[in-house]
Amino acid sequence: MQAESTLWTHCIRELKAELPEQQFNTWIRPLQSIEQAGTLKLLAPNRFVVDWLKEHHAERILQLVHDLDSGVNVVIEVGSRTPERVVENPRRPPPPVASGTRQAPPPPIASRLGPAFTFDSFVEGKSNQLAKAAAIQVSQNPGESYNPLFIYGGVGLGKTHLMQAIGNAMLARDPGARVSYVRSERFVGDMVKGLQHNTISEFKRSYRALDALLIDDIQFFAGKERSQEEFFHTFNALLEGQRQIVLTCDRYPKEVHGLEERLKSRFGWGLTVAIEPPELETSVAILKSKAGLLGTEIPDEVAFFIAKRIRSNVRELEGALRRVIANAEFTGRPINLDFAKMALRDLLAVQDRLVSIENIQKTVAEYFKLRVADLLSKRRSRSVARPRQLAMALAKELTSHSLPEIGDAFGGRDHTTVLHGCRRIASLRETESRVEEDYVNLLRTLTG
Amino acid sequence: MSQLALPLQLEDHAVFESFWPAGNETLVAFLLDLAATQRGPGCWLWGNTATGKSHLLQAVCERLGDRSVYLPMRDLQSTDPAIIDGLAAREFVCLDDIHSVAGLPEWEPALFSLYNSISDAKSVLIVSADTSPRDSAFELPDLKSRLSLLPAFHLRSMPEEERQKALQLRASHRGLELPDDTARYLIARSKRDMASLYALLDRLDAEALVAKRRLTVPFVKGVIGF
Numbered sequence: 001m002q003a004e005s006t007l008w009t010h011c012i013r014e015l016k017a018e019l020p021e022q023q024f025n026t027w028i029r030p031l032q033s034i035e036q037a038g039t040l041k042l043l044a045p046n047r048f049v050v051d052w053l054k055e056h057h058a059e060r061i062l063q064l065v066h067d068l069d070s071g072v073n074v075v076i077e078v079g080s081r082t083p084e085r086v087v088e089n090p091r092r093p094p095p096p097v098a099s100g101t102r103q104a105p106p107p108p109i110a111s112r113l114g115p116a117f118t119f120d121s122f123v124e125g126k127s128n129q130l131a132k133a134a135a136i137q138v139s140q141n142p143g144e145s146y147n148p149l150f151i152y153g154g155v156g157l158g159k160t161h162l163m164q165a166i167g168n169a170m171l172a173r174d175p176g177a178r179v180s181y182v183r184s185e186r187f188v189g190d191m192v193k194g195l196q197h198n199t200i201s202e203f204k205r206s207y208r209a210l211d212a213l214l215i216d217d218i219q220f221f222a223g224k225e226r227s228q229e230e231f232f233h234t235f236n237a238l239l240e241g242q243r244q245i246v247l248t249c250d251r252y253p254k255e256v257h258g259l260e261e262r263l264k265s266r267f268g269w270g271l272t273v274a275i276e277p278p279e280l281e282t283s284v285a286i287l288k289s290k291a292g293l294l295g296t297e298i299p300d301e302v303a304f305f306i307a308k309r310i311r312s313n314v315r316e317l318e319g320a321l322r323r324v325i326a327n328a329e330f331t332g333r334p335i336n337l338d339f340a341k342m343a344l345r346d347l348l349a350v351q352d353r354l355v356s357i358e359n360i361q362k363t364v365a366e367y368f369k370l371r372v373a374d375l376l377s378k379r380r381s382r383s384v385a386r387p388r389q390l391a392m393a394l395a396k397e398l399t400s401h402s403l404p405e406i407g408d409a410f411g412g413r414d415h416t417t418v419l420h421g422c423r424r425i426a427s428l429r430e431t432e433s434r435v436e437e438d439y440v441n442l443l444r445t446l447t448g
Numbered sequence: 449m450s451q452l453a454l455p456l457q458l459e460d461h462a463v464f465e466s467f468w469p470a471g472n473e474t475l476v477a478f479l480l481d482l483a484a485t486q487r488g489p490g491c492w493l494w495g496n497t498a499t500g501k502s503h504l505l506q507a508v509c510e511r512l513g514d515r516s517v518y519l520p521m522r523d524l525q526s527t528d529p530a531i532i533d534g535l536a537a538r539e540f541v542c543l544d545d546i547h548s549v550a551g552l553p554e555w556e557p558a559l560f561s562l563y564n565s566i567s568d569a570k571s572v573l574i575v576s577a578d579t580s581p582r583d584s585a586f587e588l589p590d591l592k593s594r595l596s597l598l599p600a601f602h603l604r605s606m607p608e609e610e611r612q613k614a615l616q617l618r619a620s621h622r623g624l625e626l627p628d629d630t631a632r633y634l635i636a637r638s639k640r641d642m643a644s645l646y647a648l649l650d651r652l653d654a655e656a657l658v659a660k661r662r663l664t665v666p667f668v669k670g671v672i673g674f
Binding site: 021022025026029030031032033045046047048049078080081082112154155156183185217250313315316318319320322323326327329330331346347 | 520557
């Protein structure tokens with residue numbers, strides 16, 4: 001990295017005194033300077049900032065520089081002193097091109113795999129075990145077993161982790177494998193760049209030379225017809241060459257609006273697996289594993305406390321865990337249940353406000369197209385009793401109300417009725433997939 | 449004719465040294481550590497207005513110089529989101545009042561893309577907002593989910609008894625002596641939020657420089673007229 005210019009250091013001292021603080025911090029402070037051969041180069045993070053500076057501040061900057069050294073030329077352009085931090089992997093040379101053609105090898109695409117995303121660090125539970133098993137299978141037999149592998153599920157449930165774990169496992173088995181993890185918007189960006197710079201054929205050859213293409217969040221292809229067209233051909237070329245394709249999406253392929261039918265149908269050629277929100281025990285295991293990666297241990301009761309209160313997704317769990325660890329680190333106190341409650345009290349206060357018994361009753365009633373009054377009534381037909389029991393079980397899980405309080409809130413029922421309802425739902429969730437699905441959907445609505 | 453005050457801003461503003469933590473000590477320690485080590489994805493600060501969120505974000509940038517960038521999203525919400533392209537090349541990206549662009553269809557995908565680039569580059573994202581991440585009004589689930597990874601710190605409002613110390617600390621950073629009785633006088637008579645108190649201090653600073661007076665109660669009374 002090159003050193004900052006002393007001339008610029010002097011200038012920013014002046015500009016800091018002249019400009020309102022916020023303006024200084026926004027436009028001047030992020031400029032990185034390089035001084036060489038009579039030129040002061042000021043590097044801005046993007047074209048927008050360059051244009052703004054040229055319009056509003058360039059004149060004054062030039063004046064200040066010339067006051068100190070009239071022979072210096074000032075250039076403002078997009079750039080950074082720090083080299084781009086991209087994870088590259090060693091790769092073997094691309095496959096030979098068909099005879100008769102004399103094309104140069106395509107430029108390689110970075111793997112962009114995060115080394116932390118491995119199968120070992122992926123915590124398995126009921127909600128994701130099928131997806132994990134399929135991913136392991138694919139990493140061991142790329143291009144053969146399930147192609148494409150389509151992993152779908154809500155945000156923050158580990159789709160990206162699993163996808164990158166496939167790539168890392170492939171590289172561990174064959175360090176020369178050409179594997180690339182690409183977010184769909186990056187694929188679009190690379191393609192647009194290719195069109196703009198007349199390098200679309202290199203773009204095509206680079207992508208089609210891969211052994212495994214991992215594309216994340218393909219829902220962002222929706223509505224982008226040119227990108228879909230290009231992806232369709234890349235997809236076909238890779239599949240024909242028995243190269244592996246792994247895709248993730250926030251929903252089932254058929255449900256992605258704005259995606260061409262021919263793509264949707266091809267996505268279903270291999271295996272489509274879902275990742276569901278983690279159940280309580282898996283969330284606890286995830287928290288303990290993440291705490292370990294952050295160099296801390298947390299007691300079970302703390303992990304259960306966090307997992308029980310924050311159910312929407314794994315990222316939010318991690319955010320809460322990091323908050324507790326930060327508090328422990330900077331106060332020097334050990335992590336126990338009271339400490340965790342204290343550290344998260346502001347976050348949980350918000351959640352408590354959101355998840356009340358009334359809110360649960362309203363949500364459950366809407367879900368089953370009933371009235372709240374039905375849930376509170378004496379009616380015992382199954383169409384009302386089952387939703388009522390689900391609502392009671394959710395109230396027990398998501399609020400800190402006692403069983404008698406929950407009973408009271410459901411039309412003055414006895415606490416043993418609540419207990420019976422909760423046990424009934426727990427047992428039905430094991431045996432009837434419909435009940436399990438309703439429960440998980442409602443839980444997600446109430447906590448997500 | 450009174451002498452004009454010099455258009456000079458003293459370098460006392462948004463730095464850690466002039467921030468009176470008042471219950472936010474853990475957050476300040478966390479930010480200082482983050483600035484020193486670049487450890488972790490960043491953080492999300494939330495709280496009412498005038499609790500010091502902007503001050504802290506700018507203090508981080510002040511520490512880090514050109515390794516950082518600060519953007520006041522409230523002022524930029526009607527600007528082209530191209531302003532955040534390439535920001536991940538800076539090691540610390542501070543977005544103030546990020547809630548100002550929540551729900552804006554042209555901004556949310558741009559922020560999502562920025563978040564991903566920051567994460568790829570192992571840079572740090574520090575944001576401030578008026579709510580917790582969970583309660584924020586972002587509509588793109590992928591963005592909202594990613595932002596929830598940031599440990600969230602709630603900034604507490606300044607307790608009554610700490611206001612005087614905070615005001616005096618701020619004054620001393622400008623080289624001003626703010627006697628106890630003057631500080632009490634100001635707190636008792638001006639608007640109660642810290643932003644108004646600090647703005648008043650700015651005004652008194654300028655007037656005291658022109659009048660070459662100390663901040664006595666009679667002087668302050670003459671300036672603010674109550």
